[in-house]
Amino acid sequence: MFSLRSSVARIASSARALSTSRPAAGQMFAVRDALQLAMDEEMAKDDKVILMGEEVAVYHGAYKVTRGLWEKYGDDRVIDTPITEAGFGGIAVGAAMGGIKPICEFMTFNFAMQAIDHIINSAAKGRYMSAGILNCPIVFRGPNGSAAGVGAQHSQCFAAWYSSCPGLKVVAPYNSEDCKGLLKAAIKDPNPVVVLEHELMYGESFEISDEVMSPDYYTPIGKAKIEREGTDITLVAFSRPVGYCLEAAEILERDYGVSCEVINLRTLRPLDAETIIKSVKKTNRLNTVETGWPQCSIGSEVTARVMESDAFDYLDAPIFRVTGADIPTPYAANLEALAFPSAQNVVNSVKHTLGL
Numbered sequence: 001m002f003s004l005r006s007s008v009a010r011i012a013s014s015a016r017a018l019s020t021s022r023p024a025a026g027q028m029f030a031v032r033d034a035l036q037l038a039m040d041e042e043m044a045k046d047d048k049v050i051l052m053g054e055e056v057a058v059y060h061g062a063y064k065v066t067r068g069l070w071e072k073y074g075d076d077r078v079i080d081t082p083i084t085e086a087g088f089g090g091i092a093v094g095a096a097m098g099g100i101k102p103i104c105e106f107m108t109f110n111f112a113m114q115a116i117d118h119i120i121n122s123a124a125k126g127r128y129m130s131a132g133i134l135n136c137p138i139v140f141r142g143p144n145g146s147a148a149g150v151g152a153q154h155s156q157c158f159a160a161w162y163s164s165c166p167g168l169k170v171v172a173p174y175n176s177e178d179c180k181g182l183l184k185a186a187i188k189d190p191n192p193v194v195v196l197e198h199e200l201m202y203g204e205s206f207e208i209s210d211e212v213m214s215p216d217y218y219t220p221i222g223k224a225k226i227e228r229e230g231t232d233i234t235l236v237a238f239s240r241p242v243g244y245c246l247e248a249a250e251i252l253e254r255d256y257g258v259s260c261e262v263i264n265l266r267t268l269r270p271l272d273a274e275t276i277i278k279s280v281k282k283t284n285r286l287n288t289v290e291t292g293w294p295q296c297s298i299g300s301e302v303t304a305r306v307m308e309s310d311a312f313d314y315l316d317a318p319i320f321r322v323t324g325a326d327i328p329t330p331y332a333a334n335l336e337a338l339a340f341p342s343a344q345n346v347v348n349s350v351k352h353t354l355g356l
Contacts, residue, residue, distance in 0.1 A: 028205040032065045034176035035141075035197065038183035039066070039103060041215045043073055046101065049187060052079040052088055053105030053142075062107050063143065063202045089115025089140075093122045096138035096192070103187060106142035109158050109196065123192040124167030139186045143199035144172070145239055146291040146340045152328035155336075157292035159238065162194045163268040163301075169221055170269040172196040174242040175206040178266055181219025189221060196268075198240045224272035226279070230261030233285040233350055236276055236302055238265040241289040241322075241341060248346035256356055268298060276302060277311040284316040287349050291340050294323040322349045 043049045055062055057070035057080040070078040081088035085106060092104040106112040112119065119140055126134040147155040163170045169191055173179040179197070186193035211217055227242060228249055235245040242264045249260035261279050265272065280286050286306060288299030299321035306312065306319065325339040350356075 027207070029176045029208040030203060030205045031173075031176050031179050031197075032063060032067075032202040034180040034208070035065045035183055036067055036069070038180045039069060039187070040072070042184055042187040043069065043077065045215075047077070048099065049101045049103065050077045050079065050095070051103045051105065052081055052092055054081055054083055054088075054107050056080060056105050061105065063199070065202065066105070085111050085114035086118070089118040090122070092138055092140075093118045093126075093136060096123070096136045097126060097134050101137045101187065103139045103141060106140065108147075108154060108199070109142055109144040110154050110156065112140065112142065112158070119162075119168070119192070119194070120165055124165050126167075127191070128167060135190055136192050137190045138192050139183070139195055140192070141183065141186075141195035142197060143202070144196035145198050145200075146324065146329070147199045149331070149333060149336070151331040155329040157196075157290065157324070159196055159268055159290070159292055160297050160301075162196070163271075163298065164296075165269075167192065168269060169193045169267070170196065171221060171267050172198075172238040173266065174201075174239055174264050175204075176208050177206065177212045178219060178225075178264070180208075180212060181217055182221070182266060185218040185221050188218065193221070196239065201240055219266065222267045222270040222272060224266055224275040225264045226261060226275070227264045228260065228262040230259040230283060232259045232283055233287060233353060234261045234263060234276070234279040234283045235287055235289060235346065235350075236263045236265060236299075237289040238268060238298065239291075241291060244341060244343045244346050245289055247343035248350065251343065251347050252350055256351070258350060258354065258356075260350065265298075271301065271305065273302075273305040273309070277306060277309050280306055280311040281314045284314050285353050286315070287320045287322060287346070287353055289322040289341060289346055289349075291324045294321060294326050297321065297323055299323060317353050317355075320349050320353050322346055 056066040057078045060067040092102040123136045145157040171182045237245045245262045252258040303319045322341045
């Protein structure tokens, strides 16, 4: 006979076993596990940190990122909400203004559009409009960007939208190191922070170091990382496209002898223009890569920053942007594959810039 109590007990036992599984430094660590560990560590440090969203508790999240947290911290700190982003988004912002530190998970940032009034008009502007009286230490997190086989309303990048808004900090992690360090920094930050994860990266694993595995490790918000040193061209990307750039850099070095410098932005607001400009002065060329639309894109902002700086005089070729197609995402798999950039698109863009 079915027993809800025994079923939940089995889930809890399984989740506890999984949540205590912690890889040694140097081993491969999945993105979803890095995010889970970041929340676990910060919730253990500060009992004001809570987690709320659809199916984050008993079901462990749509992508199993919150696995084991409900069993460890209970109903008061890991809260399943109704399916109403406008509702629980507003509750989370109110709780933050009242002294709680919520992590508000959206099952996808496509659905966060229902809560955008709370994110932009309440969380982002509250401190400024109250002359510092209203603080809002909140994290909005969940998958963003290109997905697979889910159509135009569920597969789009909101990076440029959120990063255009004063009052928000916006981060977009690529690998497990980024996910753990940036999410911990976001939770600790006294300001509202939007964490744009990538749905297709949750199951990807990356090697992780002793330093990153420390409970006291935080990735600084506002600082990009040079993932690969190079001399011939700078490639700037964030989130999943960082991987495309690294793959393209290998191909270009092997087949054409081209040395690419790959910059992982990590933070989109505040943007680390200093690292980009310094790199451009070294390589004299710049291409940007993202899955979002071309108009008003992150690449557009990066381009403007470089053109408005003294790095303009160092450019030996026009800046080239690699983006998603300027269309709603197709549902058909063959068209969807053409709507978002790939490593080969990055290779082609570099050949174009270098005149190869």
